[in-house]
Amino acid sequence: MNTIRSWLRRMAQPVAALAVAFAALPAFAQAQTVNAYSIWPENWARPMFEEFEKATGIKVNFVRFSSGEALARVIAEKNNPRVDVLFGGPVETFAAGIAEGVFESYKPPSFGKLPERFRHADGQWVAIADDPLVFMTNNKFLKENNLQPPASWNDLLNPAYKNMLQMADARTSGTAVTRIFSILEVNGRDENKAFAYMKQLRPNVQLYTKSGGGGTLPVGLGQAGGGIFFIVDALDTKAKGYDVAVSFPKEGIGTAAEAIALLKGAKNPEAGKKLIDWASSPAMQNQFAKYKINFVPAHPEVQLEPSLAAVLQGAKIFPIDAAYAGANRKRVVDRWIAEVLNP
Amino acid sequence: MSVPPPAAVAAAGVSERLRADPGLALAVAALWLLLGLFVLYPLVMLLGRVFIDNGQFTLQGLAAVLTDRHQLQAFWNSLLLGGLVGLVGTVLGFAFAFTATRCNLPRWIVGLIDIAVLLPLVSPPFTTAIGYIFSFGPRGLITYGVLGIKGVTVYGMTSTLTAESLTYFPIAYLTLRPMLAAIDSNIEGMALSLGASRWRVFRTVTLPLLKPALANAFLLGFVESLADFGNPIVLAGNYEVLSTKIFFAVAGAQHDPGRAAALAMVLLALTLAAFWLQQRWLGRRSYVTVSGKGDGGIHANLPRPLWLGCFSFAALWIVFTLACYAIILTGGFVKDIGRGDLTPHLGHFASGFAVEWRDGAPAFVGSAWDSFFTTVEVAAVAAPLTAIVGLLSAYVITRHRFVGRRAFEFLTMVSFAIPGTVIGVSYIVAFNVAPLELTGGMAILVICFVFRNMPVGVRSGIAALAQIDRTLDEASSTLRASTVRTLSKVILPLLRPAIVATLVFSFTHAMTAVSAVIFLATAKYNLATVYIIGRVEAGEYPLAIAYSSVLIVFMLAVLLAVQKLVGESRLGRRAATELPTGL
Numbered sequence: 001m002n003t004i005r006s007w008l009r010r011m012a013q014p015v016a017a018l019a020v021a022f023a024a025l026p027a028f029a030q031a032q033t034v035n036a037y038s039i040w041p042e043n044w045a046r047p048m049f050e051e052f053e054k055a056t057g058i059k060v061n062f063v064r065f066s067s068g069e070a071l072a073r074v075i076a077e078k079n080n081p082r083v084d085v086l087f088g089g090p091v092e093t094f095a096a097g098i099a100e101g102v103f104e105s106y107k108p109p110s111f112g113k114l115p116e117r118f119r120h121a122d123g124q125w126v127a128i129a130d131d132p133l134v135f136m137t138n139n140k141f142l143k144e145n146n147l148q149p150p151a152s153w154n155d156l157l158n159p160a161y162k163n164m165l166q167m168a169d170a171r172t173s174g175t176a177v178t179r180i181f182s183i184l185e186v187n188g189r190d191e192n193k194a195f196a197y198m199k200q201l202r203p204n205v206q207l208y209t210k211s212g213g214g215g216t217l218p219v220g221l222g223q224a225g226g227g228i229f230f231i232v233d234a235l236d237t238k239a240k241g242y243d244v245a246v247s248f249p250k251e252g253i254g255t256a257a258e259a260i261a262l263l264k265g266a267k268n269p270e271a272g273k274k275l276i277d278w279a280s281s282p283a284m285q286n287q288f289a290k291y292k293i294n295f296v297p298a299h300p301e302v303q304l305e306p307s308l309a310a311v312l313q314g315a316k317i318f319p320i321d322a323a324y325a326g327a328n329r330k331r332v333v334d335r336w337i338a339e340v341l342n343p
Numbered sequence: 344m345s346v347p348p349p350a351a352v353a354a355a356g357v358s359e360r361l362r363a364d365p366g367l368a369l370a371v372a373a374l375w376l377l378l379g380l381f382v383l384y385p386l387v388m389l390l391g392r393v394f395i396d397n398g399q400f401t402l403q404g405l406a407a408v409l410t411d412r413h414q415l416q417a418f419w420n421s422l423l424l425g426g427l428v429g430l431v432g433t434v435l436g437f438a439f440a441f442t443a444t445r446c447n448l449p450r451w452i453v454g455l456i457d458i459a460v461l462l463p464l465v466s467p468p469f470t471t472a473i474g475y476i477f478s479f480g481p482r483g484l485i486t487y488g489v490l491g492i493k494g495v496t497v498y499g500m501t502s503t504l505t506a507e508s509l510t511y512f513p514i515a516y517l518t519l520r521p522m523l524a525a526i527d528s529n530i531e532g533m534a535l536s537l538g539a540s541r542w543r544v545f546r547t548v549t550l551p552l553l554k555p556a557l558a559n560a561f562l563l564g565f566v567e568s569l570a571d572f573g574n575p576i577v578l579a580g581n582y583e584v585l586s587t588k589i590f591f592a593v594a595g596a597q598h599d600p601g602r603a604a605a606l607a608m609v610l611l612a613l614t615l616a617a618f619w620l621q622q623r624w625l626g627r628r629s630y631v632t633v634s635g636k637g638d639g640g641i642h643a644n645l646p647r648p649l650w651l652g653c654f655s656f657a658a659l660w661i662v663f664t665l666a667c668y669a670i671i672l673t674g675g676f677v678k679d680i681g682r683g684d685l686t687p688h689l690g691h692f693a694s695g696f697a698v699e700w701r702d703g704a705p706a707f708v709g710s711a712w713d714s715f716f717t718t719v720e721v722a723a724v725a726a727p728l729t730a731i732v733g734l735l736s737a738y739v740i741t742r743h744r745f746v747g748r749r750a751f752e753f754l755t756m757v758s759f760a761i762p763g764t765v766i767g768v769s770y771i772v773a774f775n776v777a778p779l780e781l782t783g784g785m786a787i788l789v790i791c792f793v794f795r796n797m798p799v800g801v802r803s804g805i806a807a808l809a810q811i812d813r814t815l816d817e818a819s820s821t822l823r824a825s826t827v828r829t830l831s832k833v834i835l836p837l838l839r840p841a842i843v844a845t846l847v848f849s850f851t852h853a854m855t856a857v858s859a860v861i862f863l864a865t866a867k868y869n870l871a872t873v874y875i876i877g878r879v880e881a882g883e884y885p886l887a888i889a890y891s892s893v894l895i896v897f898m899l900a901v902l903l904a905v906q907k908l909v910g911e912s913r914l915g916r917r918a919a920t921e922l923p924t925g926l
């Protein structure tokens with residue numbers, strides 16, 4: 001920076017003004033804070049971080065990104081990380097980060113209590129919540145077409161849904177990847193059968209959205225008839241007063257864990273670890289209900305909020321096998337792009 | 344900087360001047376350095392990812408992209424979309440520029456046209472696209488509400504073309520309007536008095552003189568469309584273009600930065616080709632219309648039918664635009680427009696922009712203030728810098744010969760052609776570690792905007808300078824004025840319209856851009872657009888709309904202020920005879 005400035009100073013007048021303007025800009029400096037990229041939307045992340053500040057006195061500076069953007073930025077900055085913690089987002093995003101070597105192993109006190117699928121064996125990430133997929137449909141649309149809320153994957157193939165479904169795009173969204181692996185799972189991991197189903201579903205899909213929750217509002221507004229979303233997004237849409245139905249397929253549907261991780265080379269590692277300790281413990285996960293965040297807590301000691309428990313009652317939900325998904329993810333997504341998205 | 348003497352005799356004189364004029368030589372050196380640092384260096388870092396694999400030079404990355412059917416399809420889609428946007432944008436921009444300058448309309452109507460045309464330019468990203476879906480989507484106000492059509496398909500090429508044309512034609516308008524205004528009315532008047540028909544004058548005099556401006560308008564529209572990300576991501580659906588492809592490769596679940604870089608190269612090549620074609624088409628002719636001789640400045644009256652046509656077109660447009668924006672902006676003032684709850688409600692503004700009095704001073708407690716102030720600050724610093732760097736580049740390109748002038752000119756265009764996402768990532772890669780550790784601060788946001796928006800300054804500067812007779816600055820330097828003096832006393836006053844255009848464009852672009860800075864914004868330096876997108880994602884449309892309307896009103900106010908401050912170019916017009924008496 002100094003070399004540029006001394007260069008600039010010697011330059012013609014108008015250009016010198018440029019140097020002065022740059023030099024006058026304040027530098028980045030922080031004390032007793034932790035910096036984070038949040039994949040959770042701001043309206044959930046902000047209250048959590050405010051509670052954390054209340055509990056520990058540590059302020060969290062954060063910017064919100066979709067999972068793909070957050071990962072791209074963390075990787076681009078890996079030689080000099082700008083944040084300490086990557087907060088929220090599906091485990092598979094974290095798996096991709098491990099491949100790029102961006103995380104630092106850390107095992108918080110809750111580590112031993114968490115079920116195996118909620119923690120990385122070496123502590124590269126730990127889960128802070130669980131998030132099942134659901135079908136969400138617009139009630140007015142259902143009524144106009146004399147439909148019941150879909151109760152099977154095959155119900156979505158009904159021609160009444162032609163061009164009226166929105167769901168996430170597997171090129172950007174972890175939600176979509178979880179959905180595709182759910183379809184593989186209910187088809188007994190028979191890839192050809194699963195892809196035959198997805199191709200059959202294609203004419204009913206109006207739009208594959210960039211973010212996982214991108215279709216919730218169109219469904220709420222009736223621009224789309226329905227879609228497949230994470231339960232947090234679906235129940236949030238309902239809580240905002242949109243007339244939507246949430247249902248589950250009888251064949252079962254997948255769920256994805258949401259995680260947190262410390263970045264390698266973090267500038268405030270101690271504060272970052274405290275945030276991880278707090279987020280992976282009941283201290284944070286007990287707050288979900290208070291702020292109407294409909295994640296399923298990952299920590300076994302946290303009670304499921306009664307109304308959320310009522311929604312989930314009787315639903316058949318299975319975890320996505322991390323090893324199987326990790327090994328086949330890229331190939332399956334490529335096949336989805338080639339055969340389903342752009343046939 | 345040593346400059347080998349060019350062969351041509353005339354050029355030798357210029358090069359001598361370069362040596363004799365240290366101010367000019369320093370300016371050229373400084374511009375080279377800045378371009379090298381903030382355009383070339385990140386680009387080289389980026390291209391390294393395409394051609395170098397494990398320390399070995401390879402063409403595989405590029406070949407993989409060029410042979411893939413889907414990537415090629417995106418290439419043709421981008422080309423077609425960009426060409427159409429350039430064409431439609433130029434035609435629309437010309438129609439409005441013509442109406443505004445040649446119809447002898449009252450000033451307040453011209454002011455209204457200005458505002459209606461500039462609205463899309465000052466709207467935060469996605470406003471057009473989201474407005475389009477709300478109007479023409481499956482449950483749109485027009486398609487479903489008025490026409491009652493069920494299940495329309497809104498996502499695709501046509502929607503994207505419409506939204507992009509609406510978003511970018513103001514740039515064509517900004518480029519064409521000052522050029523149309525500056526055409527010496529004597530030239531057209533002479534042709535008319537020689538008995539040529541109006542159409543013939545238009546075809547053989549006006550249009551040819553506008554060639555540089557038309558070419559620039561088309562080029563800017565074309566390039567803007569190529570790099571545009573906001574509209575296709577919302578509206579294009581399955582119509583894949585390069586910019587969205589690149590975004591998916593960078594930030595997608597596949598995460599393939601190498602492919603993104605290769606695609607960015609393809610995009611760059613497209614821009615280069617367009618740039619080269621433009622140069623070929625313009626050739627080496629003279630487009631000078633502003634010389635030392637004054638003119639009457641009053642253009643001949645248009646025939647009645649043409650005048651009526653222009654006027655009603657403009658009037659309809661104003662009504663249409665204002666109505667559209669009224670519908671969109673109502674959302675900020677009612678409880679929930681999405682669900683049709685139209686009870687008047689100011690709560691959305693309160694949550695974003697509340698101000699309280701605490702200890703006798705205003706406290707900005709609303710959640711939007713932080714990002715609003717940062718954005719204004721960044722845009723306000725970036726806009727004049729963009730104008731300085733851009734117009735100075737335009738000046739040295741058109742008026743001086745120096746080694747590598749073509750390369751220099753091309754370099755000024757490059758950052759425009761690369762999608763913001765790629766720029767954002769390449770800036771992080773280039774400026775994240777010492778000695779150039781800039782990320783995380785505000786400076787990198789400013790720098791990013793300056794070099795990203797600079798092409799508009801360069802293009803409008805070049806177009807404007809092409810109109811100004813060289814003898815004007817030669818006269819100045821014969822009188823022993825230095826380059827700096829010639830610039831400030833002769834060229835700058837004549838460049839006022841180009842300065843306004845650049846300031847307007849760079850300020851609004853800095854306030855509304857998103858794709859490049861989404862990777863450069865931080866918690867401390869968050870930007871309005873990033874905040875708005877957060878609100879949209881959270882489904883808080885009313886707050887997003889309220890914020891957008893604050894931004895639109897603010898930017899319009901600034902634009903009008905800039906226009907007042909910098910003013911129109913003060914061409915020496917001879918007093919017209921029909922001036923009202925008693926001035």
